Amino acid sequence: MIEIKDLHKSYKTGGSSLHVLKGINFSVAEGELVSIMGSSGSGKSTLLNILGMLDEADEGTYTLDGVPIKNLNETVAARYRNKFLGFIFQSFNLISYKSALDNVALPLYYQGVKRKERMESAMNYLEKVGLKDWSSHLPNELSGGQKQRVAIARALASDPKVLLADEPTGALDSKTSYEVMDLIQEINEEGRTILIVTHEHDIAQMTKRIVNLKDGVIIDDTLVDQVKAQQYV
Numbered sequence: 001m002i003e004i005k006d007l008h009k010s011y012k013t014g015g016s017s018l019h020v021l022k023g024i025n026f027s028v029a030e031g032e033l034v035s036i037m038g039s040s041g042s043g044k045s046t047l048l049n050i051l052g053m054l055d056e057a058d059e060g061t062y063t064l065d066g067v068p069i070k071n072l073n074e075t076v077a078a079r080y081r082n083k084f085l086g087f088i089f090q091s092f093n094l095i096s097y098k099s100a101l102d103n104v105a106l107p108l109y110y111q112g113v114k115r116k117e118r119m120e121s122a123m124n125y126l127e128k129v130g131l132k133d134w135s136s137h138l139p140n141e142l143s144g145g146q147k148q149r150v151a152i153a154r155a156l157a158s159d160p161k162v163l164l165a166d167e168p169t170g171a172l173d174s175k176t177s178y179e180v181m182d183l184i185q186e187i188n189e190e191g192r193t194i195l196i197v198t199h200e201h202d203i204a205q206m207t208k209r210i211v212n213l214k215d216g217v218i219i220d221d222t223l224v225d226q227v228k229a230q231q232y233v
């Protein structure tokens with residue numbers, strides 16, 4: 001589903017350049033649930049932005065569902081991104097003056113789906129995340145966990161093959177974080193590929209594979225069952 005080879009990325013600020021990703025290689029098969037860990041500044045968000053086609057690498061290749069992502073014109077890139085990728089953010093990024101239902105329906109509006117169909121579909125996704133009865137509420141009338149559920153429903157609305165989540169539980173308490181992760185696991189069990197950036201070990205343990213970044217390189221890439229088994233060695 002995702003294949004990256006020898007990916008490099010530097011940021012140029014003023015006269016200097018910061019080499020952030022220094023030759024990343026990894027692939028993710030369809031249906032995986034992967035967490036990307038690493039200390040602050042290790043390059044996690046930079047990598048996720050490249051995977052999300054929000055930024056481009058300087059060197060290396062990125063192939064998404066068999067298509068090389070390089071030098072696509074903006075319209076093609078936007079269409080491809082909308083079709084294949086869904087995004088979940090730490091701060092939810094909901095539109096404050098729109099109801100939960102309208103927030104979920106928004107990506108479908110941009111895809112040109114007719115009103116009746118998009119409202120039905122959005123309601124189905126709200127039901128899926130357990131918020132059918134909250135459809136008319138505004139984001140500020142919802143708890144953090146509920147907001148993230150709306151955001152997950154919105155990410156699912158366009159039926160993307162891959163979900164990319166940047167610290168999806170970063171703004172939530174532990175109990176709510178685990179509930180959101182239960183939902184993410186459920187969505188993954190249905191076959192959707194999911195990548196999560198997280199700082200939290202217990203959250204990473206709820207995925208199937210942990211990729212550890214340090215100073216722009218992958219230092220460890222382990223299946224979670226193996227991590228758990230090591231505790232008994």
Ligand SMILES: Nc1ncnc2c1ncn2[C@@H]1O[C@H](COP(=O)(O)OP(=O)(O)OP(=O)(O)O)[C@@H](O)[C@H]1O
Nearest residue numbers: 011013018020038039040041042043044045046047
């Ligand atoms: N647009 C940018 N311009 C210049 N430097 C940047 C830019 N974005 C990130 N950086 C720098 O690149 C390095 C890696 O940043 P990145 O956000 O990818 O790390 P991270 O592992 O996600 O960190 P955190 O856990 O704190 O979010 C940091 O030193 C950061 O300051």
